[in-house]
Amino acid sequence: MERALYAEDPKFATALEGSGLRTYTRRRVYQAVAGFLVGIGLLMAGMVAQLIWISVAGFLVMLACAVLAVTGWRKAPRPGAQRGGPVGGLGRRQVRQRRTMMDRIEQRWQRRRDEQGR
The missing domain is CATH 1.10.287 (Helix Hairpins)
Structure with a gap:
C-alpha cells in the first residue's frame, strides 16, 4: 500500500x-x-x-x-534518504539475495515436479 x-x-x-x-x-x-x-x-x-x-x-x-x-x-537516517528502501525496508543487497534465494527455491520446486512427472 x-x-x-x-x-x-x-x-x-x-x-x-x-x-x-x-x-x-x-x-x-x-x-x-x-x-x-x-x-x-x-x-x-x-x-x-x-x-x-x-x-x-x-x-x-x-x-x-x-x-x-x-x-x-x-x-x-541521512537527510534526503528515502525511508524503507525498495522492498519493505530491505537494502538493495538484501533484495538481491532474497531474489536469488527465491529463484533457487523455485528451481528446486520445478526439478521436483519434473522428476515426479517422469
Whole structure:
C-alpha cells in the first residue's frame, strides 16, 4: 500500500512520512550527550569529595551515554534518504539475495515436479 501511495503521489507520501525517526534519533543523541556531561560532573564530584562510588557511577553514566549516542547516530537516517528502501525496508543487497534465494527455491520446486512427472 505504501509503494502504491508513493507511485501515485510521491509528494503527498513524503509529506505524510515526516522525519519522525530522524527527530527521535537526533533527540536521543542530544540526551546522551547531556547524560555524558552529567557523568563527567559526577566523576569530578566523586573525585573532589573523595567518594569512589560516585566517581564509578559517573563513569558508568558516561559509558552508557556514549554507547547510546553512538548507536543513535548510526541508526539515524541521512537527510534526503528515502525511508524503507525498495522492498519493505530491505537494502538493495538484501533484495538481491532474497531474489536469488527465491529463484533457487523455485528451481528446486520445478526439478521436483519434473522428476515426479517422469
